[in-house]
Amino acid sequence: MRSFLKLLTVSFLAVIVLAACSDGSKKTTSAENEDDQKSGGKIKIVTTIAQIAEPISIIGGEHVEVQSLMGPGVDPHLYKATQGDIKKLESSDIVLYSGLNLEGNMTEAFDKISKKKPVLAISESIPKDKLLNDEEGAVDPHVWFDIELWKISLQAATEELKKFSPEHAEEFEANKEKYFNELDELLKESKSKLTEIPKEKRVLVTAHDAFGYFGRAYEVEVVGLQGLSTEDEIGISDIDDTIDILMKYKIPAVFVESSINQSSIKAVIEGAEKKGLDVKLGGELFSDAMGDAGTEEGTYIGMYRHNVETIFAALNREGE
Structure with missing residues (x-):
């Protein structure tokens, strides 16, 4: 009889422990998924300039949520990150900026954030021999005005997306190819117009x-x-x-x-x-x-x- 009661007690305690573990597991999962539910499970991308944000929103499609820190009329050469910007950077999954010293006042913020998540200067993927320099040797950061060079930058950003979310890599690539075809048409149209x-x-x-x-x-x-x-x-x-x-x-x-x-x-x-x-x-x-x-x-x-x-x-x- 004593053995039976002892066995019953142990079994009862085991059930309580398992129930507690199960409940704790549910709470942990809920907390971990809270941010994902807010963004609909999308990859949260923060960029500096809109020249990056808008194309990446097209390439990423329904799988991304893209936010640009600098809006219309904002000068990136002079821009300094606000506390609100830092919060956006910290809550993102990926940070994309142009680089080549365009956003020179934000270098320290990028260095800190890069220790926690992917941070990519997309224009620094362009071969150095394709970049322009001024008389003092400073690199010209305004590469988005050469469509072919900007495609190289956006390619680097796309690869970062694929790395972060490989299950959607084929879709990202297809979106990029479609968008690049539009850029090729824009280049052809621009050359035809300006040579007149x-x-x-x-x-x-x-x-x-x-x-x-x-x-x-x-x-x-x-x-x-x-x-x-x-x-x-x-x-x-x-x-x-x-x-x-x-x-x-x-x-x-x-x-x-x-x-x-x-x-x-x-x-x-x-x-x-x-x-x-x-x-x-x-x-x-x-x-x-x-x-x-x-x-x-x-x-x-x-x-x-x-x-x-x-x-x-x-x-x-x-x-x-």
Whole structure:
């Protein structure tokens, strides 16, 4: 009888322990899945610029949730991470930024986050011999204006997605190929349009030197009042030299940028007018930032096409 009671007691205790373990397991699973339920089980990606975010949202499709830290009109050269940004970076699964010192003020934040999760500077996957440098040897970070180079960057980001979620690798690859076909069409369209501009008028004058890759791709001479970074200062000599170029080639228009102060370009227009050359404001170009979300200019392809059409309309004016 005593043996039977002892056995019954042990069995009862075992049932209690198993029930407790089962309940604890359920609680742990619930806690672990809480964040996944909030994002619908999607891969949470945080990018710096929209030029990365929008294409990656297309390539990732329904499996990703992409957020860009820098919106329309934001200058990435000067941008500093806020506490809110740090929280977004920490709660993400993958962080994608352009690199090549474009987001120079965020280097420390990227270094810290990279110890916990994948952090990729996508433009640093481009072969060095394809990159442009200024007179002092600094690398030009505005690689998204060369479609072929931007495809290399987006390829690197796609590979990171495949590595993180191999079960969806084939879908990511298919989405990327479809999107790259659209980029190839955009490149073909842009070349056809810009080569219609007489060669002597293919001079693009902007606030800062963000269009070097664009100029190389389409045989357009680019003049930027500031250097590669908007932190560079603009001197009187920079303005005078630009006016001399306008006078020499009878350039009909100059351009402002959506993320850059317009005062320097207006000074160039006024200076040219004093010397007898009627220079128009050719329009606003998107350089370091794209347009508002939900608009054509809020997409990489739409932003690029806007720039091409704006430049063509201003520099191809008849009778100038």
